[in-house]
Amino acid sequence: MSKPRVAIFDFACCEGCQLQIVNLEEEIIDLVGAVDVVEWREAMSEQSHEYDIAIVEGSITRPEDEHRLQIIRSRAKILIALGACATIGGVNKMKNNFDLNEVKRCVYGKDAEMPHLATTTTRALHEVVDVDFKIHGCPINGEEFKQVVRDLLLGKKPVIPTYPVCVECKAKENVCRYEYDEICLGPIIRAGCGAPCPSAGWRCFGCRGLVDNPNVDAAKEVMEKYNLTVDDLKQKMVLFNSK
Amino acid sequence: MSKNININVHHITRVEGHGNIVVNITDGTIETCQWQVPEAPRFFEAMVRGRRYDDIQTIVSRICGICSISHSLVATRAVEDALKLEVSEQTDLVRHLMHYSEQLQSHVLHVGYLVAPDLFGEKSVVPLIPKATDAVKTIIKAHRVANQMSALLCGRITHPVTLTPGGMTRVPTEDELRSLKKELEAIVPDLVTICNVVLSAAEALPDFTRETEYVSLKQNQPQYKGTLQEYTFYHGDITSTDLNGKPPVPAAKWESVANEYVHPQSTAKWTKWHRDAYAAGALARFNNNAELLSPLGKKVAEMFGLKKGCCNPYFNSIAQLAECAHVVEGSLEVIDELLTRGLKPEKVKVALRAGRGHAGIEAPRGILFHSYEFDKNGECVWGNCCIPTNQNHANIQLDFEKLVPQFMDEGQDALRQKMEMLVRAYDPCISCSTHYLDIEFVK
Numbered sequence: 001m002s003k004p005r006v007a008i009f010d011f012a013c014c015e016g017c018q019l020q021i022v023n024l025e026e027e028i029i030d031l032v033g034a035v036d037v038v039e040w041r042e043a044m045s046e047q048s049h050e051y052d053i054a055i056v057e058g059s060i061t062r063p064e065d066e067h068r069l070q071i072i073r074s075r076a077k078i079l080i081a082l083g084a085c086a087t088i089g090g091v092n093k094m095k096n097n098f099d100l101n102e103v104k105r106c107v108y109g110k111d112a113e114m115p116h117l118a119t120t121t122t123r124a125l126h127e128v129v130d131v132d133f134k135i136h137g138c139p140i141n142g143e144e145f146k147q148v149v150r151d152l153l154l155g156k157k158p159v160i161p162t163y164p165v166c167v168e169c170k171a172k173e174n175v176c177r178y179e180y181d182e183i184c185l186g187p188i189i190r191a192g193c194g195a196p197c198p199s200a201g202w203r204c205f206g207c208r209g210l211v212d213n214p215n216v217d218a219a220k221e222v223m224e225k226y227n228l229t230v231d232d233l234k235q236k237m238v239l240f241n242s243k
Numbered sequence: 244m245s246k247n248i249n250i251n252v253h254h255i256t257r258v259e260g261h262g263n264i265v266v267n268i269t270d271g272t273i274e275t276c277q278w279q280v281p282e283a284p285r286f287f288e289a290m291v292r293g294r295r296y297d298d299i300q301t302i303v304s305r306i307c308g309i310c311s312i313s314h315s316l317v318a319t320r321a322v323e324d325a326l327k328l329e330v331s332e333q334t335d336l337v338r339h340l341m342h343y344s345e346q347l348q349s350h351v352l353h354v355g356y357l358v359a360p361d362l363f364g365e366k367s368v369v370p371l372i373p374k375a376t377d378a379v380k381t382i383i384k385a386h387r388v389a390n391q392m393s394a395l396l397c398g399r400i401t402h403p404v405t406l407t408p409g410g411m412t413r414v415p416t417e418d419e420l421r422s423l424k425k426e427l428e429a430i431v432p433d434l435v436t437i438c439n440v441v442l443s444a445a446e447a448l449p450d451f452t453r454e455t456e457y458v459s460l461k462q463n464q465p466q467y468k469g470t471l472q473e474y475t476f477y478h479g480d481i482t483s484t485d486l487n488g489k490p491p492v493p494a495a496k497w498e499s500v501a502n503e504y505v506h507p508q509s510t511a512k513w514t515k516w517h518r519d520a521y522a523a524g525a526l527a528r529f530n531n532n533a534e535l536l537s538p539l540g541k542k543v544a545e546m547f548g549l550k551k552g553c554c555n556p557y558f559n560s561i562a563q564l565a566e567c568a569h570v571v572e573g574s575l576e577v578i579d580e581l582l583t584r585g586l587k588p589e590k591v592k593v594a595l596r597a598g599r600g601h602a603g604i605e606a607p608r609g610i611l612f613h614s615y616e617f618d619k620n621g622e623c624v625w626g627n628c629c630i631p632t633n634q635n636h637a638n639i640q641l642d643f644e645k646l647v648p649q650f651m652d653e654g655q656d657a658l659r660q661k662m663e664m665l666v667r668a669y670d671p672c673i674s675c676s677t678h679y680l681d682i683e684f685v686k
Contacts, residue, residue, distance in 0.1 A: 012283040015259055016308020016401045022352065023400055025387040026380070032369055043356060044367030045256040061283050091305045094290040106289040119284060139308065139401045200398030200405045201412025205301060239298060 004153070007039040007051035008082075009072055011058030011065050012092055012122070016139045017083030018042050018057055024142050031146075034153060049075060053152065057082040059092040060123045073129040078152065081125045082145075084138035084240055088209040091138070092122040093242040133158055138207035138240060141193050161192040162212045165204050169195035177203045178226045183236050187222055188214040207240045246271040248655045255666055257357040257367070259309055260632075260673020264643075264662050268651060276647050278640045278666070282673045288626045296322050296595070296621040297408055303613065303628065304402045307672050309352070312345035312393065313606035314613075315403045316477075321613040322408040324495070325600025326621075331589060333581070334410045335466070340577050341396035341403065342477050342604070343570040348389035348400075349607035350525070350563040353670045354441065355382035358560045361664050362444035378440045381433050385567075388430050392574070395419055410591040417586055424578045427571050431539070434571060438543050438564050445547060445561075449661050452554040453645045455638055456517050457484040457527035458500065460605050461491050474528070474535035474569055476605040482531050484552075485517035494603030497612040501629045513637040514629070520637035523609025524669060525562035526553060540569030556642055557668045563607075595621040606631050608670040632671045639669055 008018060022043065024031060038048035054076035060066050073079055084090035095103055100119060104112035125131050133152075135145055148158040165186040169176075177184035177198055184203035186195070190211040197204055216230075223229055248268035255262050261282045267275040291302055300318040304311045316338060323330065330338075356368045359382075365371055372379050390400045395415055397403035405413045415423075462479035480491035481500050492500055501514040515521065529536075529544070533551040536544065543565040544550070549558055599616040609631025616625040642665055650658050 012285055014305050014308040014311070016305070016311060019308045019401060022356065022386075023390055025383050025390070028383075029372055029379075032372070037369065040367075041254055041256045042259060043257060044369060045360075046366050047256075058283075061285070065283060091290065091302055092285055094302070095286050098289060098292075103286050103289040106292070107284070107286050119286070138305065139399075196399045197404045202398075202404045202407075238294075239302065 003034065003036040004053055005038045005048070005051040006035045006053045006055065007048065007072075007076075008037070008042070008055045009039075009057070010042070011056070011069070011085075012061045013058035013083065013085040013090075015042055015057065017085075017135075017137075020139050020142045021145065024146065027146065031149065035149070051076060053078045053080065055080045055082050056125060057086055059085040059089050060125065060128050061092065061095075061119050063118075063120065066128055069125065069128055078132045079125075079129065080148070081131045081134045083140050084136065084207045084209070086125045087131075087134040087136050088241060089122050089124040089127075090207065090240050093124075093240075094238060095119070096121050097238065097242055134160065136160070136190055136208035137193050138205075143194075144192050161190060163191050164211045164214070165189045165191045165193065165195050165198075165208070167191055168193070169198045169204075172199050174198045178222065181226075183228060183232055185233070185236055187219045188216075188233070203236070205239050206237055209241060248651060248658060250655060250659045250662065252659065252663060255663055257360070258667055258671050258673065259307070260671065262666060262671065262673055264659070264666065266643075266647060266658070266662070268647075271651075273647055273651075276643050278636065278643055280636065280673055288628060291615070291623045291626040294623050296326060296593075296615075296617050296623065299615060299623060299626075300406055300408075301402075303626075306628065306630070308401055309349055309672055310345065310606040310608065310611075311402045312341055312397060313604055313611055315406050316342055317602045317604040317606075317611055317613045318615070319406045319408055320602035320604070321600045321615050322617075323600065324602055325598045325615055325617050326408060326593065326596060327598065328409040328593060330410055333414065333584065333587065334589065336577055336581050337396060337411055337414050338406070339477050340574055340581075341393065341405075343574045343577070344389055344392035344396060346476060346570045346607050347567055347574075348386060348393060349670075350567050351382060351386045351389060351437070353607070354560050354563055354567075355386065355437065357670075358664075358667055359441065359444075361660070361667065362441065362447040364447075375440070378436070381436050381440075385430050385433050385437060388426050391426065392423055395423060407591055409593050410589045412591075414586055414589065417582060420578050420582060420586075424575060427574055427578075431568075431571060434539075434543075434564075434568055438546060438568075441561075441564060442546055448555070448557040448561075449650075449664065450555070451557065451642075451646055451649065451661075451665075453556070453642055454554050455641070456521035457530040458482070458516060458521045458523055458634070459527040459531045459610055460494070460603060461531050463491065473573070474532045474537070474540070474566075476528075476570075481603060481610065483516060483521065484527075484530055485521075494612065495601040497601060497603055497614075497629065498627075501612065501634060503629065503633075512633065514634045515637060520641050521634065522556070522638045522669075523631045523634045524559050525566050525607075526556065526559040527609065528605060529553070529562040529565065536565060537569040537572035539572055540565045543568045556638075556665060559668045559670065563670070595619060599625070606672075608632060608672050609634060630672070632669075632673055635669050635671065639666060639671075
């Protein structure tokens with residue numbers, strides 16, 4: 001069997017999730033041996049229109065980007081959304097909380113109306129094209145990335161956690177952030193990151209998006225226990241989970 | 244040799260973000276010579292409005308994945324300036340170390356993975372894996388150690404989670420610092436190996452110079468009692484090779500240095516200070532601070548014949564190698580200082596107040612400024628960021644205008660290669676474009 005051809009693309013993002021692939025360090029040698037990387041602009045000059053798997057980082061914020069993503073979709077058998085900007089829109093969606101013309105004026109002042117500064121409502125990839133798999137996080141977890149690639153190479157369907165961050169945070173024996181009078185998104189956000197933020201003394205910011213079927217009753221109970229409301233929780237969703 | 248040249252590099256490869264190179268030469272006459280940047284704008288300065296003072300560094304860290312530590316650090320310090328928060332010397336030292344880890348990681352990535360393929364005539368590092376396995380593995384090892392250092396100090400490699408205005412949410416243990424010290428000591432010989440590998444191909448660096456202004460931080464006072472004045476990435480004022488004895492400018496006044504403006508033929512915000520363009524980055528730092536490099540840093544510069552006053556932009560990568568040696572030796576000193584003092588847990592206290600704050604820092608690819616204003620409830624009402632790559636675009640354009648006539652007789656492919664290498668030498672980080680850039684320059 002020939003090696004699957006992989007291409008990596010990016011849209012509006014910080015390219016930090018592609019960096020996590022580079023950050024696999026020595027293991028990247030095995031990875032580029034197991035697949036045929038045919039295009040990866042950030043790291044290689046080679047280019048190709050023929051690929052089986054497209055890995056796409058970033059959000060869609062302009063009509064020309066929507067068009068480019070559709071072309072990538074039409075060429076790829078499998079399309080993987082890489083990182084929060086691609087899977088949920090991430091920080092880029094905070095823009096959607098403002099009037100778009102006002103946002104442009106805020107940054108560009110008198111030049112805001114120039115045609116090339118056009119920006120549309122920020123969208124995650126699945127809001128534009130069909131996405132086969134999502135690797136969540138800001139940034140992604142390199143271990144999870146390897147697991148997804150391994151599963152795809154073995155013809156298996158990758159398993160993405162459907163339980164909340166609290167599960168992984170508890171396993172690390174962290175003191176709950178609510179005990180520090182903080183509002184942590186751990187109870188409703190998808191695990192798979194290994195809870196690095198609560199482990200370093202911060203709350204969960206919610207970069208992996210809502211877990212499937214979040215246990216709303218349990219979240220309400222936590223809110224009640226600490227004299228908080230679900231609205232307080234929603235307010236904290238602005239950073240990575242704006243609409 | 245052909246007198247007609249058409250270069251249209253759409254989305255130049257092996258750089259962070261999206262840039263285009265366009266050159267049209269007809270019958271030996273240069274009609275177009277452009278460096279264009281079509282990156283999708285993300286509007287960070289608008290998005291931070293309404294967010295709490297302690298969410299700012301988490302948001303703006305996402306300006307750039309490669310220099311997320313610099314963005315987080317400079318934002319945290321700008322917030323601290325606005326709220327008048329003092330941090331402990333321990334916090335300052337740990338942050339210093341965290342910043343060093345990013346310089347090392349970013350420089351090794353840039354020189355080893357993005358620049359080296361040009362020197363060895365390859366399109367990427369991938370074909371070099373079978374051809375020069377040991378060299379590639381040595382580069383990967385140095386990159387890994389730098390990332391392990393970031394992970395220890397920042398809570399993870401990219402987008403730090405240990406910083407908070409007023410201090411740190413987590414400081415490393417003394418044992419963790421001792422093991423880090425061992426790892427860093429062990430990569431010193433590896434760095435020398437990497438320098439020798441680059442030196443073996445250094446004749447591939449084009450012979451091109453253009454005098455310009457070099458802008459960086461400079462520290463004229465030692466930070467703490469008993470420490471030395473240093474080759475600074477973290478503290479200090481803004482200096483320039485064009486200051487001619489005038490005092491450096493405080494980072495808080497960065498807007499009067501960057502002088503962001505819209506080019507008459509473009510919509511881009513460019514920057515200029517004493518002349519039409521200036522350069523930021525490792526070569527700028529070197530040209531302003533070379534005598535303060537660590538012993539091994541100086542040795543590396545000597546290996547390549549890099550001397551203060553160098554105006555060959557391709558030597559930015561060599562200045563980065565000298566800085567790699569410097570930050571490893573500098574990190575060992577900071578670790579010793581922290582171990583001598585002993586690490587203590589910190590409690591962060593914040594009293595809110597309305598105010599505006601500013602900070603400047605050296606990101607791996609050059610001087611970086613952030614400013615924010617907060618209301619009395621700690622909500623952000625205004626933000627402004629000026630990133631190093633913005634400050635280099637006008638200089639890249641001017642380099643192009645000198646480089647194209649100098650090398651056009653070598654033909655289209657050789658010229659294109661030199662122009663791509665020039666852009667890469669600046670280590671641009673175009674996603675950082677918090678301001679949209681679209682540079683049109685038609686002669």
